[in-house]
Amino acid sequence: MCLVKASTSPIACNRSRMGRIGLICLLISAHLGCASYDRDTMGGKTWQGAPAPSAAEDRVIATSLLPEQAAGRETRPDSSPRGHLEALSLRELEMLARQHNPTLVQAEAQVKSEHAKALQAGLYPNPIMGYVGEQIGVKGTVGEFQGGFIRQEIVTAGKLRLSREKFQARASAAEFLAVAQMYRVMNAVRMQFYRTLGAVRRLEIQKELLKTAEDTRVTVQEMFNVGQANQADLHQVRVLHQEQVLEVQQAENDLHMEQETLRATIGLPQPLGKVTGELEGPLSLFIWEEVLEQLLTESPELAAAHANLKADEIMVQREKVEPIPNLFLEGSAGRNFDARETVYGVRAFIEVPLFDWNQGTLRQAQADLRRQRNEVRRTxxxxxxxxxxxxxxxxxxxxxxKEYQAVILPQSKQRYIARLKSYQADREAWPDVLEAQRDFFRRRLNYINRLVAWREAQVAIEGFLLVGGGLEPPVNVVPPGHIDAVPKPR
Incomplete structure (x- = not known):
């Protein structure tokens, strides 16, 4: 491959270049859609006995596929013997996340906890049973009275019903937050899935660039050996090759870390193998008004805020009736040894709300209600x-x-092809062809980054904006300031 026009042995150099370009353009015809060229016939000239191109040079164009061509390549399941899972689709990864992500178990436990609070808050007080012995030991007797009693608190003003309704509303909020956590985990899995696909594609392109850098290094070394390149050219090409080696290593590290992040998000105990899927997809445009209406209508976060508002409204009602005293009834029966008769007793009493009529707690409940109303608006x-x-x-x-697919990548590819044809016609130096190729590859990398950004935004909008790492604990149902400092929940 002739990078510099030589002043010596022009025929040998030209024959070598034309033999390689014949195969290169054949590969272009198959993969990139350039004009058809015969391997041995170039520009009306027939070349016999041209040196065969190297295997590395055969790959210069063959690996330069456009996104729609690259997307059609089949991903093979991972056959690694080290316990990796086979190649997994997005649906399979989502199913694994539902089974293994610990935050979903936490969200489910929180729902059960709130339902348990609702059960406990509505339970009736237990009766009190006891023994009574009076004046025991008087004149050596067993006493004047021996017997037992039972005491029961009668809860008034529907307090138990209100307490249970309040915590049932809290349980509803917990259910909405569990749905939100499911969306948050699934969104995290989907985003990380597309990031991993992007990392795979970037690594492929960097490896293609490395192959080109290796081709260039080998060619310049051969040219240096025959006096067609100088020492500076040799140093430069070695630097460029090593820089591309580092780019490949970084891309490999990026892919490994993206896979590990995906594995952690799912909660998998074993290493994650390859993922299979497509970055490209239908480019349908969201309509702002429709998306906003759906978000404000169906958002689990907003539904949870409304459920907490209902709970706080019930809480105010509950604290208003708290000062209404409960009735305590007591019945007793026993033996009056003085009268030698079985006797009975009845007592009833209430707690008089003279000093403490729940005024402080009621004000706190009203403040919580105002806070929650504004929390709904804030949400x-x-x-x-x-x-x-x-x-x-x-x-x-x-x-x-859209622009990369319609204009930027096709035009960059055509520039690449045009430079290659000019080189074949001896009007362009090979470094110019390589520059056009690197530019094409760089734009492919930019295209992949934009695809990943598009997929992430699509997932966020379709998933009610519930984004994060997928491992944040579920949001607490009980907001700050809620009344929980009582022996029995109410």
Whole structure:
């Protein structure tokens, strides 16, 4: 391959170049759609006995596929014997996350906890039973009275019903938050899935660039050996090759870390193998008004805020009736040894709310209600604000993807082909061809980054903006300031 026009042995150099370009253009015809070229016939000239191209040079163009061509390549299941899972689709990864992610178990436990509070808050007080012995030992007797009693607290004003309804509303909020946690985990899995696919594609491109760098290094070394390149050219090509080696290593590290992050998000105990799927997809545009309406109507976070508001409204009612005294009834029966008769007794008493009529707790409940009303409003505004940010990201990324698919990548490819044809016609130096190739590969890397950004924004919008690492604990149902400092929940 002739990188510099030689002043010596021009025929040998030209024959070598034309033999290689014949195969290169044949590969272009098969993969990139350039004009058809015969291996041995170039520009009307027939070349016999041209040196065969090296295997490395055969790959210069063969690996340069456009996204739609690369997307069609089949991903093989991982056959690694080290206990890795086989290649997994997004649906399979989501199923694994439902089984292994610990935050989903926490969310389920929180729902059960709130239902248990509702059960406990509505239970009737237990009766008190006891023994009574009076004036025991008087004149050596067993006493004047021996017997037992039973005492029961009668809860008034529907307090138990209100307490249970309040915690049932809290349980509803916990259920909505469990749904939100499921979305949060699934969104994290989907985003990480697309990031991993992007890392796979970037590694493939970096390896293709490394192959080209190896081709260039070998060619310049051969040219240096025959006096067609100088020492500076040799040093430069070695530096470029080593820099590309580092790029491949970084891409490998990035892919490994993306896989480990995906594994941690799912909660898998064993290493994660390959993932199979597509970054490309239908570029359908979201409509702002429709997305916003759906978000404010169906968001689990907003539904949980409304459920907590209902709970706080019930809490105010409950604290208003708290000063109404409960009735305590007591019945007793026993033997009056003085009268030698069985006797009975009845007592009833109440606690008079003279000093403590729950005024402080009622004010706290009313303050919590005001806070929760504004929490609902704050949640609506936060969702709207977050949606605007994700919507902007989505539209920008989708516009970028469309332009890359329609104009940028095809034009970059055509520039690459044009440079290669000019080189074949002896009008262009090979470094110019390599520059065009590197530019094409760089734009492919940019295209993958924009695809990942588009997928992330799509997942966020479709998943009610519930994004995060997938391992954050579920949101606590009980907001700050809630009344929990009582022996029995109410």
């Amino acid at each position: 609506e505004l936060r969702l709207r604000q977050s949606l605007s940010d994700w919507f902007r990201r989505f539209r920008t990324a989708m516009q970028n993807v």
